[in-house]
Amino acid sequence: MARYVEIDDVRVALAEPVEVPPRAFVGRDKELQLCRVAWGISSDGTELVDSSAPPLNFRLEGAPGLGKNEIVYEIARRLDMPLYIVQGHEEFTPEDLALLLTPDPEAVYGEVPPLTLRASPLATALYEGGLCFFDEINRVPDRALSPLASVLDGRQYIYSAMTGMNIGPRDSAARKRFRFCCALNPSLSNEGHVLPEYIEQRTLPVIEIDHPPFEDVHEIIRTSLSPSPDFLVAFTDWYYEQERQDISVRQAVALMNYAMNYEQHVGGQKTKIFDQVASFVVGRRS
Incomplete structure (x- = not known):
């Protein structure tokens, strides 16, 4: 069942968080600690720490299959917070980060479905105050990443060119809860799939994920x-x-x-x- 909210008097369907696998996590103590420090999480990983220092948008870098996603899953499990995932790919567009016009999922079968505005996982996490993980971010064309700049600095909103709306946190509590991180495969960067400098400098620190023991x-x-x-x-x-x-x-x-x-x-x-x-x-x- 879709969840709807009113943003600037416009009805918007929110994205659903992912179902985090309930499996046991092994190792990566150092990497988890670095992530928690960047996000302002308590040492036991169970709560966000209220601090005057804003959280950082850390970046995980490592080859495929080494557990970058699992690290983010473990953080979400410990915090017991909703996790929203954006999957990067070569056909990504700027509106994929903000609002999309899609058929209404509650339309009656057999009728021509009306269109509805649907918030991206990023826009939903930003609005509700959740965790957002942008996987394979260096697969995305540079132009498609431009709306991300205003999310990752003090402005903390995303602009939808299709609607002319700025989507930000619904309240001060959501603003404090929102966290962003991303991951990339360095081998793609070696082939020319590099992040724009304005995104690279907004996604720090860089936490390298190497082969585990x-x-x-x-x-x-x-x-x-x-x-x-x-x-x-x-x-x-x-x-x-x-x-x-x-x-x-x-x-x-x-x-x-x-x-x-x-x-x-x-x-x-x-x-x-x-x-x-x-x-x-x-x-x-x-």
């Missing part, structure tokens, strides 16, 4: 898939024998998942299965 990878696999001890030993042996510290957490979980399915459907010794299936999941070294 093997102990954390091992624990993530154990808690997410519950493999047998023999499978965990076989994975550990493969990991060190092949010196595959370059694989991501996502690849490691997928590899274990595939190996477990392979044993169930095809069979074979656990110690050899990883050699047989690894190239299909994590690829071969060049």
